Amino acid sequence: MIINEQGTSEPRTYLDRVLEHWHQDEDTEALVQGAQRLTRGEARRQLFRLGHALRRQGLGPGDGVGLFLANRVDSVLVQLAVHLIGCRVVFLPPEPGPGELAALVEQSRARAVVTDPLFARRAADAARRSVHAPALLSLGPCEQPCADLLALAADCPATRPDGVPAPAADEAVTVLYTGGTLGRPKLAAHSHRLYDTLVDLAVDRTQETGPEVFPALDPGTDRVLAATLLTHGSGHLTSIQALVTGSALVVLPEFEAGAALAVLREERITATMFVPPMLYALLDHPECEPGALPELRRIVVGGAATSPSRLQQTVEVFGPVLSQGYGQSEALGIAAFGAEELAAEAARRPELWRSCGRAIADVEIEIRGEGGTAALPARQVGEVCVRGETVMLGYYEDPERTAEALHDGWLRTGDMGYLDADGYLYLVDRAKDIIVTGSTSDNVYSRVLEDFLLTLPGVRNAAALGVPDEEYGEAVQVFLATAEPAAIDTDEVAAAVTAELGDLYTPRRTILLDKLPMTKVGKVDKKALRAAWASGALDRPSVSA
Incomplete structure (x- = not known):
């Protein structure tokens, strides 16, 4: 609490935390973007x-x-x-x-x-x-x-x-765009409770706050890079966590791997967050090698599914600096995997590379079956449902879709996954991206297939889609991004998938592209892929499997 000029107490907001730092050591650098450098006082x-x-x-x-x-x-x-x-x-x-x-x-x-x-x-x-x-x-x-x-x-x-x-406890203070249908967007509305939780996770080390995404930051030395969009959840969270801890925040205007490496090195960045395609591009850059970024203590990866093989590559290049975070616009924090925990536990249990961690403080996770009411036992796949302070108030000005998503405080995330006996969460797909195929209409989880494809030599990115099929309803089709298309034999890709995942996952066709279309937040744009495929723009028989 803080005392105002009238002598009465008021809640201490995240902004009060920021300003407490900015009133101290006024000549310390606070915000940086290229040549623009502002001290705390400025x-x-x-x-x-x-x-x-x-x-x-x-x-x-x-x-x-x-x-x-x-x-x-x-x-x-x-x-x-x-x-x-x-x-x-x-x-x-x-x-x-x-x-x-x-x-x-x-x-x-x-x-x-x-x-x-x-x-x-x-x-x-x-x-x-x-x-x-x-x-x-x-x-x-x-x-x-x-x-x-x-x-x-x-x-x-x-x-x-x-x-x-x-602000009132149930007042919307921040609204994030999270898709929707044409002309009817979905806007996830959050109250100040979200920021109270973020402050606790970033600042309060006197109590157990769950998995640690960022370590306790030292306002005198730590420097955080905001590389993702500030108007999306990932960039917003990164900037808030830096500001409430008094860390210097460096803003990257646009992401390009070479430029990002230069900023990471020259600005002595100690912590940052990337979405998977950014991380992959960084790892593939010729200047990215062990010892290149000695100041870096933490890379948080989140925003989309990440390949386990790429996560292991990150640790091989940068050391045990990797943390994972899972959330969405409707619940900006759900689960996390701290770097120390990941380094220690994954060495003992390699399957944890596929996990996105355990529930953060004050968040509950349940896996529920069809209808979203009954909780499923460990290791059974269902819809991820969450409850806690990071969950939205609802969709702004949209009670109908709010009622569909929220039930008794529980959010239906639309993600499919399972929990193991220790509470680690594993995501297998978005509900809308599951491919239903085969003679018995079984589920093909695109995340599982994409993770495997990213382990194949020469594959830089991968996407799996279900395309219409007269016999099975949907057929598996994959799109691979590679800098050397001729180096990949699509028949060998199909054989490798079958050997590892079984006949159900065997792609009907494999399309090789120089790069996959991406959204502004760094996710593979499957809508654009589907549209391009439907229009015939990607129908190249020479690359069919």
Whole structure:
């Protein structure tokens, strides 16, 4: 708790934690992006100016503010500023098309949209389509009719805005886009309880908090790299965990393996998070070799399924620095595997390389059968259901889909998996990605198949899809990314799959590509693959198995 000017106590928020650090050792570096380097004092004053500038646009407690931002230092500060004045953060990631983006702005009830100049044209189009006609602000000058928020902030006081009430326990303070159908997006809404839990996991070492994703960070020396999108859960979590511990946060504008290696080395990064394709690209870079990053103490990998063979390769190259995290927009923290635990336990039990760890503090995990009501015994595959402080309040302004996803506080994640006797969670597929095939309509788990394909020589990435089949309903088809297509014999791929996983997993066809399409958050874009296949764009008989 903290005591306000009236002498009464108020809850201590994650922002209070950040500002406690930024009021100390003011010349210590706080935020970095290339040549832009802000000390703690400079970051604090700019945060306060941005808060006042947003207020002067008529924004107040409870108002939604859409953030359509690229990875940059100013994006970190404006997100904090929205919370500082009691407004609701609405993250607008860059991947939705024009109609979906407009629907997202409309459904979120955003009173204003803050855009990066790079996205200003799309933001202006979305704002024009919205019935609520939100105000449009930009982080710098742009060609669209936007007010320049940075210029407005320059004329504002560098003192903390006052009169901001504490958020209610059930008030949505952050909303994340998590897909949906065309024109009807799903927006996962979270309360301040999420941030309280994140602070406990990152800061409080006086009590048992479950698996440790980041170690206790030293604000005097630790430097954290935000490499994933700040407007997605992974980038948001990385930045918050760095800020509440007083660590320096370095922002990577765009990911490219060579550039990332250079930043990791030059900025003496000690902790970071990557989604699997980023990690794979880093490992495949010619300059990535043992000893290349001596300062690095922790790599967290999450956001999508990760190949066990690639995880082991990471430890071989960087040492025992690898942690895993599992979550989704609807539950930003579910399970984790700390680096020390992974290094110690996987050496004794190699199957743990396929696990994403155990439930974090205050989170319960159950595997449930069809209908989502009955818990299944250990090692039986079912839907992963979770309950805890990191679970969303619901889908914003969408009671129907909230009721489908949440039952008595339990979230149906849509992921299929199982728990072992020690509580380690293993994911086998997304429910929607299971391929139902064979004479008895058995389940082929694409995650299992993809993990095996990534162990084959020359395979850089893999995706398994079910394609229509007259005899079995669906047939297994795989897509492999490799830099040397001629080095892979698709018949040998099919034979290797059959030998390892059985006839049911044998791919009907194997398509070789230079690279697989990726979403903005670094996952294989299976929708794009399906669309390309359906259009005939990938139908190349020369590469069929």
